[in-house]
Amino acid sequence: MIEKLISFSLHNRIMVLLIAAALFGWGLYSVQTNKVDAIPDLSENQVIVFTEWMGRSPQLVEDQITYPLVTNLQGLPEVKYVRGTSMFGMSFIYIIFEDDTDVYWARSRVLERLNSVGNVLPEDATPTLGPDGTGVGHVLWYTLDAPGMDLGEQRAIQDWYVKFGLQNVKGVSEVASFGGFQKQYQVTIDPTKLTYYNLSVPQVIQAVRANNNEAGGRKFELADIGYIIKTTGYLKSVEEVENIAVTTTNTIPVRVKDVASVQMTGESRLGIFDVNGEGEAVGGIVVMRYGENAEEVIGNVKVKMEEVAKGLPEGVKFNIVYDRSGLINESIDSVRNTLIEEMVVASMVVFLFLFHWRSALVIMIQLPLSVAIGFILLNAFDISSNIMSLTGIALSVGVIVDDAIVMVENAYRHLADATKAKQSVD
Template structure:
């Protein structure tokens, strides 16, 4: 029981393997064309793959390979690794391709911040990256620890191109000099005085001065240093994510649990490790958790534990009232604890985790478990009373008592066994469910079957023995039982009346059936009732093109509003962009704010969770920001399983990204009018501002300039490039080269970037290329190589069930398509996605067509 893995809900996410591609500075279009599309086509032949979903964003790409049910997790990873060698042959050499962590959608079990007064974000991030992160990664059961927020320390060489020209130095000379000036070497050994001395050449960069004094060349006997043509400073590396706590920027990390581990045990080990680490942290620095799944797991399990205990107490009381024999009640009640313990043994052997569904299976089996004990014990009890009366003795001889108990058990043994078997057989259809439905309900079916099997074993093997020893003393016939007499007096006239008025009874029965059918037809339909996780996940999404600074400003304002204006909120931490892990593909324009709520006794009178969500969305409304409210676990499951962060979503497939975004925007307006829709939002992924430099090959050729040389200047001087990495003890920091900010941060400055020509002269970039502002993709999503745009829809499930909402929304959209208001060209189609897919899949399995 203690060794059984415990979680809040079953891991109902798809079995997936993530392939992560890192290519810093590249646009989503370049990532898609040169990295993700070749990877996707190369990986699609992997055995047992159900669907290949991919995302191309700024600087990185992600291929999400979803495997068929029943596939072994590590077998799937091995197959992907084998296929990856073949798939990466067409990928650029400087793109880094790695396999994602061996974690699932429920793997993010622990988030924390690293805080300390008197320390800046760069210092805190260094502590996180080089001390905290690796120590937590070493914890048993942890797959990965990803950093988020703060600033990564970087040595920045900001070149003045005018000084390059004055000293007649090319940028590639600077790159070559820096790369060759950061290395320690070994020269084997020499002997002296009978001892060996290991020879080392010390040359690693240690500080800014070392970089400034790197020699690039010489002119007329005078050395040209880096400091002569550039300014060297320590600054923050380019980042795509940030973390905010109640309006103050912080740094932190997220812990991902390895597949198949016990969440409670892993979180306990993480907390123990944090206590150990705290001693070694600088004074004033502390690790502060802000998302911990322990509370949710404990609440879920405690709710069911309480229900189980209450059921056992009520059952014992009812048996005692009806049987009026204390030890008989005890014998029957023993079925419950022993049966539950046997069920846990089976759970351990079959790999079934303890969660709200599996324990729910035990809870609903309690009534049937007791029935078997009641029937068997009551029959033995009756036989003992009758035998005593026949022999006219107060106490039966030992042999006679034993025979009576055996005969009583044999008399009802077969009916009891077959009654339990019919109940077990009733759950067989649940075992054939697949997908999320199977993963959700199979634990319940397993544990109910285990408890029923345990009840059968106990009833047939243990209870007769216990009856032999404990059914003693004053035994009354059932007819003499006062409780039975009272019930009989009430039941006798009722059954007589029913027999005399058969027609009325039949009509009442038919009426009940009709009312039941009507209620069933009107009942809300959903796949899984929403689990109250305790914490909320607020996900405002800004339009593409919003800068990190702008998104950070929005996040800080919203976090301050949520913390200061809602007394129900204990604390709030927001993340924009992505943590440095393959499991987090969020763009900069997406905010994920975890809102931790106080205990309900501290809430305002009359406040409900639904009202609080509505108030938060109202108070945090901002132009150009679309709010999505969900929960942390639900979001991860939906996002990685279907590519949709909300319970319902629509995917518009087609070859032209602009067209599918246009159709998605039209659908957003239509769905917004459907009853139950909350904040529908269509991704505007095709309207991010791009600044393109299109090289005129003929003009470049007249000056003897190669296209590759121009692209190299664009990539290094304008975009910046990490040339090498310093080694400072255990810490590693990049060294970056780039033009000075004021010479590259406006269109006018980019026009004047000089390109060295073959004759030694310098040509402005505007003379050999066209520089223009154009719209382009912010992110490119595809499924089995088909690009799609998404519409996210939250549903007010207090008004309408998910399945009912999807039916209404589908009717509304289909009506607009038929009327011609929405035009789907050839090659374009719409797909509905989300939780309801699992509901429909389970219906197909359970209800014959």
């Protein structure tokens, strides 16, 4: 078989050269289009289901949320195993699928099953899917540099402006906010006053909920003009919350401010985010979508940041805390330079040992061609250019050179022997 292949190549040199040129061109194109990242994504093919049930103990969360979800999600197709974790007020379910399963097909199957298990969960517990990212999807962290602005305002800018702008970038799965205070109206009830007015906590809660709502009416026509009737009842200030009537006693309304104090404050926090010991900061984490090009996503996010920055308040700007593109470029450049150096050194050694430029030329052509074909295979198997894949190519250069030296030296020796035999006959 090998003899026939060699014979065919010798008799069709132009065709072999054209095929090699085509493969080399295809390889160059693969180098330009190959996904680039610093580290390979070795995480499992999983879908995360998150359920929040605040104020409940881990054991209660385990019994009423985690256990029912785990038992119902175990029968999904192509699932290897299901893991569950319960903590205070939160439940996490990790559904691990087979490695060759499409992640979006898997998420669809999980959503279908969740629709059928909602009746077995508590009313105020709603399971949701985690982002379609992986464990190495955190490609960029940033904070808002806003001198003189309080943390609540910064968090509001992050949650209601910056986050929505960056989430539209192609390849971004989620922008997770951190730091600062999430503004909320906090009603602190006085139990002594509740007892005095013969009220209960649920009555106060129901009164606030009922007065923070909008209702639609109908279309009313007058003089050939149509009017849309609706009521606007959303609470907009602390004073409006304080003046909500909870009940009426002897025609005198008992308002929220009579039994509780109302203030604008931040949600309770379990920690803070500090930057370089200089104080608290507000920012976000850009999570890359599964299977995307990290270098391209980071570049697109930075371009979008420049556009979003134009709408920020005066004096507010982005401060990038972690940027994986630096690690990507340094890692890839290091391995790439090593690969080029190996190719140059190997070609020089071959030329010095054989001292035959045509033999050295064969090896010099074979090395870049082999590397180009390697990138074609990387694209075919959807493998990114990272430290491990490029190091593997760099290590294979030695094997390629050894094989080429043996073949070229053997061919050179046979040709030399044939030339000597021909000269002796003449």
